[in-house]
Amino acid sequence: MKIPEPLQQVDRTYVRVNGRKLSYFAGCDYFRLASHPKVLRAAVAGINKFGLNVAASRLTTGNHELFGKLETALAKFFEAETAVLVSNGYVTNLVVAQALAGDFSHVLMDEKAHPSLKDAAQILSGHTVTFRHLDPLDLKRLIAKLPKSAKPILLTDGMFSHDGAIAPLQSYLKILPKNGVLLLDDAHGAGTLGRAGGGTIELAQISRELVIQCITLSKAFGCYGGAILCTNQLRERIISRSRMFVGNTPLPLPLANAAISAVGVLQKENGLRRRLNENVTWVRKELRKAGYTLADSQSPILAITPKASAEANRIKERCLKNKVFPSFIKYPGGPEDGYFRFVISSEHSREQLGALVASLSA
């Protein structure tokens, strides 16, 4: 396996490739907050005021008021009891798993769960069984087979990063026994989905009671770091039981400052999510007109799997003709031979979206 050629984004929604400026529908910077002037100013202010790094665990001498402020802002944004900040989205699930290791008899996992949930399953150390992707009936079948004494934990992505599918959380929670818990990797849903950006929890209108919501600050929020939205009780256990929480240098201070600003931007600028939804709705409608069968979803991720390499090449050519970067990728969970993955942002113009649709239409 090789790492692909480097890319550099320009002007927020373009990328420069071989001297050509192409519309960029990749990455998961759904609102382009990674280049939002307010967020960038907060990052620069953070550098000037605080320096880069505390260089110590929060449990020794590395605690800083920015971490607490960011946690408070996130708990408020997501209407959760508390938020625990960790160094990135990937480790959120691992930190939770370390805090809960040994507590559950069975780990029930969507077969296409994110790699970090697979790592978490290993750490949780219960017996792991996978259910069919997005399939509550298969989950129900598996749960019916569990012994009466079983205490299961359910692991799934909220919005799956490889194709944008959204997990049927409401159905899952109806099936899950009352002593069970849902560990939700909501890296892509958080900030993006739901009227207030509450993620797949808000979209599915489920209560937080049985849910641990793990989010990242590197997608909708455009910054870096991860957070666990949970109860004070779990926070306490994380601090006392997760080696990864205790032994890791926390987020660089300018990023924490930028993330506080990004949370504010996503909270105040409702237009961002409205524009994203309008863009997603328009592209999905146009692609349906062009003959695509698409799920009825507000998911900004579009996965298009070509039937053969000839079709892949045709799409690539049409993209380049229409000045669209042909983001053909290989990624865990996606088709083995690779596929096109396009991501709509709130900042793409109607003209750019039209070029994408034209590239995908015969």
Added chain:
Amino acid sequence: MKIPEPLQQVDRTYVRVNGRKLSYFAGCDYFRLASHPKVLRAAVAGINKFGLNVAASRLTTGNHELFGKLETALAKFFEAETAVLVSNGYVTNLVVAQALAGDFSHVLMDEKAHPSLKDAAQILSGHTVTFRHLDPLDLKRLIAKLPKSAKPILLTDGMFSHDGAIAPLQSYLKILPKNGVLLLDDAHGAGTLGRAGGGTIELAQISRELVIQCITLSKAFGCYGGAILCTNQLRERIISRSRMFVGNTPLPLPLANAAISAVGVLQKENGLRRRLNENVTWVRKELRKAGYTLADSQSPILAITPKASAEANRIKERCLKNKVFPSFIKYPGGPEDGYFRFVISSEHSREQLGALVASLSA
């Protein structure tokens, strides 16, 4: 367990606590590169030129030329075949473990190894045995007991973060069978120890042949991120086998830009390591005069364990009187009731060092 009160560093080597400015001998920012003007300028330039974040895995659309540049700079600095950049120091060991999982029959681990090495041992999935802290004889005894077919991997910190002790790497490598490998967590040694900053590898004058050196950019380099110094073959395996490498959004771009600058500063400004050594030598000499028994070491970390809480309180009072922040911590590997951990930097003045010595002298 509770997270301690937040701290904010000021003027590079001080911290403001309850309105008082105290000399700060904590954290592991050994050269204060987290506030070095060149490094900060590079971070700001990175924000303005690149934005915060690529929001995608390097294996899909998230690769960026800065990552390659930083890897090249690190490989050159450490004279290694290659460097693999990961999102922080903690996960370096986990990424290596995922790449090598199943390859080794036995994991031999220092009993006081860093939490991240304990996590790595779990992932490596061989039979784990711990040897006595820093003890080659105990290691030899354990190796003698292994079956002939054994293929061991040895896990140890280079410089231990809790008390600054340096592992006897040369002795370990003499004992380790030729089919064994040393996974070295050199988070604290890298950039700090050795004439050229090559870390405990350079200090012990051992060859890289059997060694995987894991480093962090959040200590001596003052930035963030981690790197694995290794062979091209291991790099290849990491990219194809480590879920954590594949599924993690890479380092924010301004930090990568800052880290490239920090590597340059540590490479060119030899005065930094010379000053650190002078400061360490002076403090250790003065503390010996004051009656302390200290190992003959160039380690900038000083761990002082009070015999009882009364003594702890006396030291705290003397520190405050001398305007020194009394960094009393609890941390894995250290004494259960807590201890003082002071860290010398190249940027502390002789006056500040004198105040530290005075605080620790009866």
